[in-house]
Amino acid sequence: MASPEERLAALNIELPAAAAPVANYVPVVQTGNLLVVSGQLPLVDGQLLITGKLGAEVSHQAGQACARACFINILAQVKAALGGDLTRVRRVVRLGGFMACTADFTDHAAVMNGASDLAGEVFEGEVGRHARSTVGVPSLPLNAPVEVEAMFEIA
Numbered sequence: 744m745a746s747p748e749e750r751l752a753a754l755n756i757e758l759p760a761a762a763a764p765v766a767n768y769v770p771v772v773q774t775g776n777l778l779v780v781s782g783q784l785p786l787v788d789g790q791l792l793i794t795g796k797l798g799a800e801v802s803h804q805a806g807q808a809c810a811r812a813c814f815i816n817i818l819a820q821v822k823a824a825l826g827g828d829l830t831r832v833r834r835v836v837r838l839g840g841f842m843a844c845t846a847d848f849t850d851h852a853a854v855m856n857g858a859s860d861l862a863g864e865v866f867e868g869e870v871g872r873h874a875r876s877t878v879g880v881p882s883l884p885l886n887a888p889v890e891v892e893a894m895f896e897i898a
Contacts, residue, residue, distance in 0.1 A: 744867065745867075746829070746830055747829035747830065747832065747865050747866060748829055748830075750865050750867070751818075751865060754861075754864060754865075756815060758815065758818055758819045758822055759786075759787075759788075759815070759816065759819050760823075761819045761820045761822070761824075762783070762786060762816060762819070762820075765884070768781055769781070770820050770823075770824075771820050771821070771823070771824040773824065773897070776833075776896055776897055776898070777836070777894060777895070777897070778821060778824060778825070778894070778895040778896075778897050779892075779894050780817050780820045780821060780824075780892060780893040780894070780895070781820075781892060782839075782890040782892040783813045783814075783816035783817050783820065783890065783891055783892070784813065784883070784884065784885065784887045784889075784890055785808075785809035785812035785813050785816075785887060785888070785889055786812070786816060787812055791885055791886070791887055792805075792808060793805050793808075793809060793888060794885070794886040794887065794888065795843075795886065795888055796843050796844050796845055796848075796888060797842050797844035797845070797848050797850070797854060797888050797889075798844045798845035798847060798848030799844075799845050801888045803850050803853060805888070806842065806850075806854035806857070806888055806889055807853070807854055807857035808857060809854075809857065809887070809888050809889040810840060810854055810855055810856070810857030810858040810889050810891055811857035811858060811860075811861050813840075813857075813858055813889055813890065813891035814838075814857070814858035814861045814862060814893075815861070817858075817891060817892075817893045818865065821893075821895060825897065829865075831897045831898045832866060832870065832895050832896075832897055833870065833895075833897060833898055834866075834869070834870055834873070834895065834896040835862045835866055835870065835871050835872070835873040835893065835894075835895055836874065836894040837873055837875065837876075837893065837894040838855070838858055838859060838862065838873055838874075838875045838876075838891060838892070839875070839876050839877075839878075839891065839892040840854070840855040840875070840876070840877040840878070840889065840890070840891050841877075841878050841880050841883060841889065841890040841891070841892075842854055842855075842877060842878070842879050842880065842888065842889055843879075843880055843881065843882050843883040843887065843888050843889070851877035851878070851879055852877055854877070854889065855875065855877045855891075857889075859873070
């Protein structure tokens with residue numbers, strides 16, 4: 744069975760450094776065996792992958808790519824919080840997705856699959872299967888189209 748790091752390498756994904764918080768919060772909180780990761784934006788090399796609203800200037804496919812980028816940034820936070828050891832993840836418990844979108848946009852679930860699919864690729868089997876919610880909102884920080892938060896069970 745391949746480790747999460749080996750699966751990331753097979754997917755040609757190199758985790759970035761964990762982003763510092765931009766306001767009065769911490770990026771990760773551990774309580775007992777739960778690790779809660781604050782919402783992550785689709786930042787790539789310090790810049791938003793794309794800006795705007797789903798259902799307007801941002802396509803469904805671009806939204807999926809943003810959700811995937813958010814999950815990569817979540818993994819960077821988890822890795823930093825766990826001293827570099829992603830094998831301590833026992834379960835992706837929950838993902839929460841926020842979509843900046845037009846009032847008539849209804850494809851939230853498909854966009855969020857960008858994060859969920861990657862969770863399943865990095866953490867095999869039941870470890871990667873998770874509960875999830877997706878919510879449409881009028882705006883997100885920095886005009887990002889997607890933000891994703893997460894909860895993990897850890898050893």
